[in-house]
Structure formats: structure tokens, C-alpha cells
Amino acid sequence: xxxxxxxxxxxxxxxxxxxxxxxxxxxxxxxxxxxxxxxxxxxxxxxxxxxxxxxxxxxxxxxxxxxxxxxxxxxxxxxxxxxxxxxxxxxxxxxxxxxxxxxxxxxxx
Amino acid sequence: xxxxxxxxxxxxxxxxxxxxxxxxxxxxxxxxxxxxxxxxxxxxxxxxxxxxxxxxxxxxxxxxxxxxxxxxxxxxxxxxxxxxxxxxxxxxxxxxxxxxxxxxxxxxxxxxxxxx
Numbered sequence: 318x319x320x321x322x323x324x325x326x327x328x329x330x331x332x333x334x335x336x337x338x339x340x341x342x343x344x345x346x347x348x349x350x351x352x353x354x355x356x357x358x359x360x361x362x363x364x365x366x367x368x369x370x371x372x373x374x375x376x377x378x379x380x381x382x383x384x385x386x387x388x389x390x391x392x393x394x395x396x397x398x399x400x401x402x403x404x405x406x407x408x409x410x411x412x413x414x415x416x417x418x419x420x421x422x423x424x425x426x
Numbered sequence: 427x428x429x430x431x432x433x434x435x436x437x438x439x440x441x442x443x444x445x446x447x448x449x450x451x452x453x454x455x456x457x458x459x460x461x462x463x464x465x466x467x468x469x470x471x472x473x474x475x476x477x478x479x480x481x482x483x484x485x486x487x488x489x490x491x492x493x494x495x496x497x498x499x500x501x502x503x504x505x506x507x508x509x510x511x512x513x514x515x516x517x518x519x520x521x522x523x524x525x526x527x528x529x530x531x532x533x534x535x536x537x538x539x540x541x542x
Contacts, residue, residue, distance in 0.1 A: 362530035
């Protein structure tokens with residue numbers, strides 16, 4: 318089956334720093350999404366981004382489908398950005414998302 | 427409802443007992459998904475319901491696991507003869523059928539299952 322690999326597995330930042338999270342996938346995909354799981358376990362959908370670039374405030378994401386990777390950029394990080402960031406891919410339309418193992422981000426003040 | 431509702435939020439059960447976990451999706455969402463997250467791990471797909479189509483059960487780890495979705499709305503995940511390795515957070519999500527624009531999963535807060 319498809320492999321979804323995220324890096325780095327863990328990231329520690331000082332408040333105000335920028336970071337880039339990466340998601341590699343081993344086969345072509347129909348859809349890619351980024352999620353944030355906060356320290357209380359709630360999962361929030363950040364981006365639906367099968368290709369191209371999107372921005373939402375301090376967060377932006379880029380997917381290069383032909384090279385099978387996606388990047389999530391966090392600028393001017395805040396303590397509320399802490400948690401686990403998951404990349405998830407849909408192999409074909411109408412199938413469930415397959416999740417990577419996540420990047421755990423800790424932002425300290 | 428306003429969000430995806432799961433109940434109970436916590437469940438402690440004895441090994442060998444059966445448990446039922448409930449998910450109430452967002453009204454109008456045709457797709458419903460169950461995932462399992464073990465401590466410190468990613469999300470493991472279990473089962474997917476889409477409208478009136480036959481569910482995708484390819485992620486169910488054993489025949490002790492089953493799920494139903496009644497009337498295209500509420501879903502129940504049943505685990506029979508629970509084992510300690512079943513301990514995990516069980517997450518439910520729902521989404522609109524893809525319209526060609528964009529869509530996203532909305533997750534519930536999960537049910538934390540502990541088998542003792």
C-alpha cells in the first residue's frame with residue numbers, strides 16, 4: 318500500500334520561529350490534507366491541497382504532486398501551534414484518507 | 427448538529443466484554459469514517475460509509491470489529507470480546523460528498539477505550 322512519511326518526527330521551537338514540515342508519499346494521490354491535533358486530542362482540518370499552494374494566516378501549504386511531496390509552513394510560531402501535525406492522502410476518489418505518523422511540534426515561550 | 431458527536435467520551439471495560447461506541451455525524455454529511463489512534467501513534471483507518479453504498483471495511487483489524495450506520499446518520503462501532511490491544515482512542519469523522527470544490531473531514535473528540 319501507499320507509504321506516507323512525515324518529517325521531522327519531532328520539532329521544538331521558540332515562539333516566533335518559522336518551521337517547515339514535510340510529507341512524502343510513495344504513489345500518486347487524488348487528494349492530500351493537513352490536520353492539526355491539539356494537546357487535547359481534537360483534530361482540525363487545516364488544508365485540502367492536492368496540488369498548488371494555499372495560505373491561511375500564518376500557515377501555508379504547498380503540494381508538488383508530480384514529485385509526491387507536500388510542505389506545511391508555519392511562520393511566527395505561537396504556543397498555541399503546539400500539537401501533532403498530520404498529513405493524510407486519498408489514493409482514489411471515494412476512498413478514506415491514509416494518515417502519516419505525524420510531526421509533534423512543541424512551541425515554548 | 428453543529429459538530430461530530432461521539433459517546434461515551436471514555437470507556438473502561440474488562441477484557442472479554444463487548445463494547446459499543448457511537449458517532450453522530452454532522453447533519454447532511456453523507457460520508458462517515460472510523461479511525462483508531464493508539465497512544466503516540468498516527469490514525470489507523472477502520473471503516474468508511476458513503477451514502478447508500480456498501481461500506482469499505484478493509485481496515486477492520488479482526489472479525490471482532492463491526493460497524494453499522496442506520497438511516498444514513500448515526501453509526502455504531504462494536505468490538506466483541508475486547509482485548510487489551512484494543513485500548514486506543516476511537517475517532518469518528520464525517521464529510522460532505524465531494525463536490526469538485528473542496529471538502530474536509532470534521533472529526534469528533536473521540537472515545538478513549540481502556541481494556542483492563
